[in-house]
Amino acid sequence: MQIKSVAVLGAGAVGSYVIWGLSSRKNIRLAVIAEGPRAERLKQQGITINGTTYRPQVWTPQEANGVDLLVVALKYGALPGALDSIAAAVGPNTTVMSLMNGVDSEEIIAAKIGAEHVLPSLIKVASHKEADGYHFNPETTIGIIYGELAAPLKSERVQAVEALLAGTGIHSRVTPYIKEEIWSKFRLNVCNNLPQAILGAGVGCYQSSAHMKTISDGLCHELEAIAVAKGIDLSKVDASSRHGSLVPPATRYSTLQDLDAGRHTEIDMFSGALMRMGQELGIPTPYNEYTYHMIKALEEKNDGLFDYAAKASDLTCAK
Template identity: 25%
Template sequence: MKICVFGAGAIGGYMGVKLAQAGADVSLVARGPQLAAMQDRGLTLIEEAGQETTARVRAAEDPAELGVQDYVIVTLKAHSVPPVVPRMQPLIGPGTTIVSGVNGVPWWYFHKIGGAYEGTRLASVDPGNAQWDGFGPDRVLGCVVYPAAEVIAPGVIKHIEGNRFSLGEPDGSKSERALALSAALSEAGLKAPVRPRLRDEIWVKLWGNLSFNPISALTHATLDVLCTDTGTRAVARGMMLEAQQVAEKLGVKFPIDVERRIDGGAAVGAHRTSMLQDLDLGRPLEIDALVGSVQELGRVTETPTPTIDTVLALVQLRARSAGLYR
């Protein structure tokens, strides 16, 4: 089984080291100082408990150097994927599975969902249908990424917490390809359950990303603060309740309520969200997949989203003012 991780940042690097340690045939696509460090010294992982390991991994900037893969696990930021679809083609053969480990509403969301919305395309996450046409939705295997990790130096990944990568077919089946990848990830010490209702998990994670990320970028507050401050908690609650209305129209079942989800965010502590980190580091913000997509789904399902619309407009302007949003 040949596995390529496309996007060897924090999460991709974490997966790459764990797979390499387990003896998997894994390669990584990266660039810049991260790629140079991996090629020179290997990729180092500092685990939760502090133990440090280094793995020699095959890494390249040009996917053509790596050849056709059985699985391509995409761990880029959502807005970074459509522009690189043409570059990824050398990795894709007749039997290649694209594993979409990207935050937010996935581009394949309406593939094999059934009903009136079957086949709907989402411009906010797949402008120009780049992924739908360039990969083909039949290739996709969904993935919800739960671990937290960060690149603390080129070629060095610090794992903060979590090791679960939930997998799921768009039609909910337990396919041979899903079970095979689950087994490979499990052998690497990762949890990789195959879920029949992955979209439910997508929304529970999206609940937090949709609200906590833009609010933190606007206020510079950490999770413990924005989830307990009366005002910002109310804004987050409003966004989540609107999103819940949208999701339930699409058949999603939420296993917890809004208050518990916000309390879960507060329990994480003084954590700076990924959007706040990107803002501070001058990196493009993941606004469309996390917030714009839910607004678009509101339009698709004819559901008003006034709180989401307001926060989206504010964070878009904040990002544009910083030169971090198109």
């Protein structure tokens, strides 16, 4: 098995890391899946990553049909609307790797195309968008982690992905504990991504403030209780996997980046998912419930819901 064609669905902060690395591969066809005005924009402008503009091919989902490897790097809220596009791109021998946050994107995709196509995976990259495109540090990026859920762990497709990524600059490793690794990243996101988004400060806040560490720890304790109840043994994962890429203390992770830019966040995939699982399992999640509603309120603030200056004629009762 050899991967000769790769399509990326979602050419944002995560997809740009894949495009950056695989653009050095001259023996494959590399494309971004897009349609309409976005496709035209990508064809005309390309994608600027770390100061260099890359011009992968741009395919419709139908043009991508039968691609050897499909990398899904969407925002969580975009996944339901993209399932038909994913199905259109997948052929009998297509492998799909989801590099999305959260713990259920593989299940959602598998329900549409069949679990046999999905190679579980995750990515750890501190990528952000600036006026001139996407930026990340290639050296400190942990990269892509992937593996089979059951033997044979060194399957043909795992070996094919290893061969594809070798020498590209993309950091990667195969793990026998991919489910635990995905939950470990989920823990990292919930504990580090969310509290700083409410505070509006860099990730260094967890070291600078005992109060922020207490909030982070509370979120983690709830997540770990749910993981135990679901049979996810996080002790199988090296302690080092609890840490993300080395970043400056001013780093603002994806949820805060979304709020800074006035976008809606992926909070439904983080605390929202934990609240649902907690309800199903009878496990209280007060830290996650508070975090969920606070970030939803910050989204409403960005939407202008609390712009009372524009509603000066309105009166309300202060109690």
